[in-house]
Amino acid sequence: MVDKALVQKWIAETGSDASAAVPLLQAVQNEYGYLPREAMNIIVSETDISASQLFGVATFYSQFRLEPVGRHIIKVCHGTACHVSGADRINTALRQSLGIREEEEDTASNGSYTIEDVACIGCCSLAPVMVIGGETFGNLKGADAQRSLKKHARQHGEFLPGHEEEISEADAPEKKSPDKRKKEVRP
Numbered sequence: 265m266v267d268k269a270l271v272q273k274w275i276a277e278t279g280s281d282a283s284a285a286v287p288l289l290q291a292v293q294n295e296y297g298y299l300p301r302e303a304m305n306i307i308v309s310e311t312d313i314s315a316s317q318l319f320g321v322a323t324f325y326s327q328f329r330l331e332p333v334g335r336h337i338i339k340v341c342h343g344t345a346c347h348v349s350g351a352d353r354i355n356t357a358l359r360q361s362l363g364i365r366e367e368e369e370d371t372a373s374n375g376s377y378t379i380e381d382v383a384c385i386g387c388c389s390l391a392p393v394m395v396i397g398g399e400t401f402g403n404l405k406g407a408d409a410q411r412s413l414k415k416h417a418r419q420h421g422e423f424l425p426g427h428e429e430e431i432s433e434a435d436a437p438e439k440k441s442p443d444k445r446k447k448e449v450r451p
């Protein structure tokens with residue numbers, strides 16, 4: 265539910281011509297995590313910004329989201345060091361765990377997690393890197409990312425849709441060979 269008085273306050277502080285579109289959208293997104301349609305309508309009806317101008321700005325800048333985000337954000341670094349170290353494999357593994365199949369989607373169907381690709385986060389020596397909440401995970405393979413996500417979910421009372429934690433063979437940790445020592449047989 266959008267707080268109309270709050271949006272009006274932002275408009276009063278920011279202005280109502282076209283140059284206010286970006287700061288107003290930023291204020292809305294900071295408050296709600298995305299741009300609810302209701303908030304956009306309030307801005308259009310109470311400023312000189314037209315619906316097409318506002319929607320144009322909202323879709324032009326990648327920082328703005330028109331859909332709700334998950335309760336937790338997973339930031340996957342796609343800076344140069346992380347990119348060459350396999351950041352795409354981290355995305356693939358996380359999407360697998362979260363059951364996200366459509367290419368244009370980035371949020372689990374149960375609203376638990378959203379995957380966000382970000383630029384360098386400043387710890388390139390740990391590439392590839394992801395951040396969940398305030399915690400940074402580095403030197404990741406797909407299976408590490410899946411395990412860290414599973415642990416985070418357990419700690420925060422979330423579940424992964426379908427429990428699809430299929431760890432690809434390539435990323436799976438080496439299986440320990442069975443202990444070949446024979447048990448002592450007592451007569």
Ligand code: FES
Nearest residue numbers: 341343346384387
């Ligand atoms: S490129 Fe990923 S932390 Fe710098």
